Amino acid sequence: MRIGTQQQYLALQELITRAQSRVADLQVRLADGKRIRQPSDDPLGTLDVLSFRRAKAITVSHAANADVGIRNMKLAENALTGMDEIVKRARVLVTSGANAPTSQDARNAMAAEIRTLRERLVGLANSQDGFGRYLFAGTEVTTKPFEEAGDPPVLTYLGDDGKLLLDVGPGTVMEGNLLLDQQVIAAHAALYDAEQRLLSGDVAGLSGVTLQLLQDAGEAVNLLRGEVGQRQKQFESARQVAQRRVDDFVKAISDKEDADMTQVVTDLTAAQAAYQATLASFAFVGQLSLLDYLR
Amino acid sequence: MPSAFSGIDIAARALRTFEAALNVTGHNIANVNTRGYSRQRLEIGQTPPDLKWTLSGLTSFGTGTFVNGVLRIRDIFLDGRYLEVSSEGSRSQTMRNALQVVEQILGEPGANAVSGALDAMFDSWNNLAANPADDGARFDLRMKAATLVSRIRDVHERLVTQDAMLRSQVTDTIGQINTLGQRIQELNEEIRRQTAAGADPNDLLDQRQVAIEDLSKLVNLRTQPMQDGTLQVFIHNHTLVGQAEFFPLPSNYDAATSTVTDGVRVTTISGGRLAGLFGSLNAVASYRAQLDSFVNETRTQINTLHQTGINLNGTTGIDFFQGTNGAADLDLSGEVKADPRNIAAGASGAPGDGSVALAIARLREQPLGALGGRSLGQYYADLVSRVGQESLTFQQKLEVQSSLLQHIEQQRQSVAGVNLDEELSNMVKYQRAFQSAAKVLSVLDQTTEELIKAFGR
Numbered sequence: 001m002r003i004g005t006q007q008q009y010l011a012l013q014e015l016i017t018r019a020q021s022r023v024a025d026l027q028v029r030l031a032d033g034k035r036i037r038q039p040s041d042d043p044l045g046t047l048d049v050l051s052f053r054r055a056k057a058i059t060v061s062h063a064a065n066a067d068v069g070i071r072n073m074k075l076a077e078n079a080l081t082g083m084d085e086i087v088k089r090a091r092v093l094v095t096s097g098a099n100a101p102t103s104q105d106a107r108n109a110m111a112a113e114i115r116t117l118r119e120r121l122v123g124l125a126n127s128q129d130g131f132g133r134y135l136f137a138g139t140e141v142t143t144k145p146f147e148e149a150g151d152p153p154v155l156t157y158l159g160d161d162g163k164l165l166l167d168v169g170p171g172t173v174m175e176g177n178l179l180l181d182q183q184v185i186a187a188h189a190a191l192y193d194a195e196q197r198l199l200s201g202d203v204a205g206l207s208g209v210t211l212q213l214l215q216d217a218g219e220a221v222n223l224l225r226g227e228v229g230q231r232q233k234q235f236e237s238a239r240q241v242a243q244r245r246v247d248d249f250v251k252a253i254s255d256k257e258d259a260d261m262t263q264v265v266t267d268l269t270a271a272q273a274a275y276q277a278t279l280a281s282f283a284f285v286g287q288l289s290l291l292d293y294l295r
Numbered sequence: 296m297p298s299a300f301s302g303i304d305i306a307a308r309a310l311r312t313f314e315a316a317l318n319v320t321g322h323n324i325a326n327v328n329t330r331g332y333s334r335q336r337l338e339i340g341q342t343p344p345d346l347k348w349t350l351s352g353l354t355s356f357g358t359g360t361f362v363n364g365v366l367r368i369r370d371i372f373l374d375g376r377y378l379e380v381s382s383e384g385s386r387s388q389t390m391r392n393a394l395q396v397v398e399q400i401l402g403e404p405g406a407n408a409v410s411g412a413l414d415a416m417f418d419s420w421n422n423l424a425a426n427p428a429d430d431g432a433r434f435d436l437r438m439k440a441a442t443l444v445s446r447i448r449d450v451h452e453r454l455v456t457q458d459a460m461l462r463s464q465v466t467d468t469i470g471q472i473n474t475l476g477q478r479i480q481e482l483n484e485e486i487r488r489q490t491a492a493g494a495d496p497n498d499l500l501d502q503r504q505v506a507i508e509d510l511s512k513l514v515n516l517r518t519q520p521m522q523d524g525t526l527q528v529f530i531h532n533h534t535l536v537g538q539a540e541f542f543p544l545p546s547n548y549d550a551a552t553s554t555v556t557d558g559v560r561v562t563t564i565s566g567g568r569l570a571g572l573f574g575s576l577n578a579v580a581s582y583r584a585q586l587d588s589f590v591n592e593t594r595t596q597i598n599t600l601h602q603t604g605i606n607l608n609g610t611t612g613i614d615f616f617q618g619t620n621g622a623a624d625l626d627l628s629g630e631v632k633a634d635p636r637n638i639a640a641g642a643s644g645a646p647g648d649g650s651v652a653l654a655i656a657r658l659r660e661q662p663l664g665a666l667g668g669r670s671l672g673q674y675y676a677d678l679v680s681r682v683g684q685e686s687l688t689f690q691q692k693l694e695v696q697s698s699l700l701q702h703i704e705q706q707r708q709s710v711a712g713v714n715l716d717e718e719l720s721n722m723v724k725y726q727r728a729f730q731s732a733a734k735v736l737s738v739l740d741q742t743t744e745e746l747i748k749a750f751g752r
Contacts, residue, residue: 001709002709002710002714002717003708003709003712003714004334004708004709004711004712004713004714005327005712005713005714005715005716006327006328006708006712006713007704007705007708007709007712010704011701011705014701036404038395038398038399038403038683038686039398039401039403039404039679039680039682039683039684039686040394040395040398040682040683040684040686040687040690041683042683043680043681043683043684043687044680044684046403046404046676046679046680046683047676047677047679047680049404050403050404050410050672050675050676050679050680051673051676053404053410053411053414054410054414054659054672054673054676057414057415057417057418058417058659058660060418061417061418061421061422061656064418064421064422064425065421065425068425068426131428131429133428133646133647137647138645138647139427139641139643139645139646139647139648140645140646140647141428141645141646141647142428142646142647160643160645162643162645162647162648164425164427164647164649165424165649165650165653166424166425167421167424167653167656167657176425177647257404289715289716289719290715290716290719290720291715291719294719294723
């Protein structure tokens, strides 16, 4: 085939441009480590990357929600442990006060301790998180939920029955707060009953009604502790699942988006060799001319 | 017998012919790098023989050579193919360039683009749902939503700028088409004049071919060669260059239908840069419409839920976003901008109620009828992928067309291109012929001199 001199040079220039472009492209890929730098690099891959990122963001949110649940359950567990100790101590005092030989002075001292325990119970029921929000107020988290007033003192619940719903997995919703107004009011009433019977020396009542009330209150608190423990485990489990899914998404995103560095380095080496060969070819062909053989 | 001086005439004509041949060779060498140049060849012919009566009867004596013309070597079929492919290649190149700009505007799948900002905003809604009484969560949400607004507005404004730039290029391109049409008309006139005078207007034909090729890069065209050497140029049903007149392409256009019109006749533009610009304008308009749908649905869905909530200031019915016209006027509502406590996280107004925030956070995955059953994030990702797919399609088309164009150009150059080695060998050939003719002249001169001396004695 006849070759035009201009075409010969243009073709070589085109080959050099392509070789340079290929080397430059691979150098950028090596520098930023990305296989997809713009949607046209892989349109379907881009769609996958955006989809995986969205799924990852949602899953990170689930993990964050689980953390909120774990934090709230731990705080609730601390408060409930304190309440359980209060009820247990009250039962010890009432059992002791129900013994006939116990003096009235001793019973009066026990009643004073029970009053302190009752105040501690109210304090625990009004527990706050690190941000000053009440843990057991439903959604009225800025309102002190338990107020004791009147004579005889009555404990009133000022919160609501609102629930903090948390998405912790695909289609998995858990309650992130705890409502314990009935249990606290019952425990408060039992403690007040114990205090009054100790002051009045009602031995029969102490060993009968009061102990039963305290036992019921203790069981109710323990039931709540069990529920809180269970929910905390569920939150932790949800968090672990979410974290695993996040790891999976990170890997899936990387598989789609990131360059295979070994392949890039290999390709770059090959592209550089091709570039050198093209330059050498240009230099060789450029030297050949009939002019050199004519005198 | 021929005259003693006829040999001198033969030698003189040969000298003139080979000198002309050397000139043609020099012209070819001089234009080796001239774009569009077609190599030329001197057509050498025999002069009519001299018939003389000799002892053996009527005898034909050769009278030498003469210049029959300068031939322009060109393959018209390849030129036609070149125009066709060049026009399509230019359209693909224009589309590819415009779509690459759109890809840069979207900035996906980068971390700081709209899809990332959308995810970040929904993350903040989720955070507010889990911590509804937390002022920090409200500030964070307001900031993330403002970032989303900023990103969307940035994409919108850059697409508007891109649209304006493309329209400016359409005007420029129509101007260039008309300038080239005018140039072709002028070349036609000169070619007609020289042809009528019996000359070979080879270089003018090359210049016209270059102008035609430049024109084919701008618009789809069809040519019709005429007997007088002129070339008529048509763009669909519009005669750009007639046999004796130039008719400018109208500047009124409708990108949606890829047409231009003078108010009476509608001309379809199907190739070249102009078609690529119309296609790019349509693509940008389509992307803007898709962005607007995404924004309108985001605004409507979030506002609808937000209006049902009661904020920490006890008010309800407040919009989270404001604006009515797609991405152009998207913004946070005045209330939300003024005070993040105006964000309604719950339906009851209780500070710990995050039910509305939770419902809005769940919008992220919710299929929406107005978006064809896709969620907001999916819809935007589809837009990004669509831009990428279309950009890639035109890149692949361009690669095929470039390769084809290169192949055709190689074939054309194989026919019309100057080969320096070939010209150098021609030069040696004509130089030797010239030297030989000079030798003939010298010998004839000596012979004549001998005769003159003999008779002069």
